[in-house]
Amino acid sequence: MIRHVAVFRFVPEFTVDQREHWMSLLRALPAQIPSLKRMSVGVDVLGGEHAHELAIVADFDDLDGLALYNRHPAHAEVLRISAPVKVSLATVDFEIPDVE
Amino acid sequence: MIRHVAVFRFVPEFTVDQREHWMSLLRALPAQIPSLKRMSVGVDVLGGEHAHELAIVADFDDLDGLALYNRHPAHAEVLRISAPVKVSLATVDFEIPDVE
Incomplete structure (x- = not known):
């Protein structure tokens, strides 16, 4: 399997409520x-x-x-929200065993 | 539960073999x-x-x-190896549901 890790910093103007909403969209992605x-x-x-x-x-x-x-449209919507408020992003995509 | 995420960059002198060894120490930590x-x-x-x-x-x-x-000694040994070769470290410690 591949584990995708992404670590963010945002502008302060990206409020707690906006971050919660953004995270709810992410949590809804597995279903889509x-x-x-x-x-x-x-x-x-x-x-x-x-x-x-x-x-x-x-x-x-x-x-x-x-x-x-x-490439998925539902992920594109998530990026559309975070792109303008993102200060930094660090990613690592690494292999993990199929069964942890 | 708490999920600890740490993302690293190292100096080029930290070789592939040294990184593999370091990761093997990390993979051995759950047993300790x-x-x-x-x-x-x-x-x-x-x-x-x-x-x-x-x-x-x-x-x-x-x-x-x-x-x-x-605080654990086995983790301290891991840090002893990475501290001098670490270029950057980004961490996020966040709450996850007990059952994923």
Whole structure:
């Protein structure tokens, strides 16, 4: 499997409610994108020297499944919201065993 | 539960073999640290504009479990290796449902 990790910082103007709405759209994606097997998303609760604000961890059977996700209209809608308010994004896409 | 996400970039001198060894130490941590319920770690396979090099996704029952992990000697040994070769680190610690 492929685990997609994305770590974000946003402009302060991206409010808590807007972030909650954005995360609800992400949590709704597995029902719309068959190749997306697991999706977890949340805001940082710990802070600290290296802390960013929000992370996505999404699992796919393979890189093709991740490509389908990246091209999917429902994902495009999510990007449409975050693109203008994103300050930084760090991604790592790595292989994980089929069974954790 | 708490999901700990850490995304790294390292100096080029931190070789592929050294990174593999470091990741093997991380994969061995669940057997040594009871509060660490799941650990996945891997190198980026996709690249791209926002790509960093390596990510850890580790799950704990709660923040106390994460604190135990951060203080544990076996984790300290992992940090001893990565601290001098780390270029950047981004972390997000967020809440996930007990059952994914």
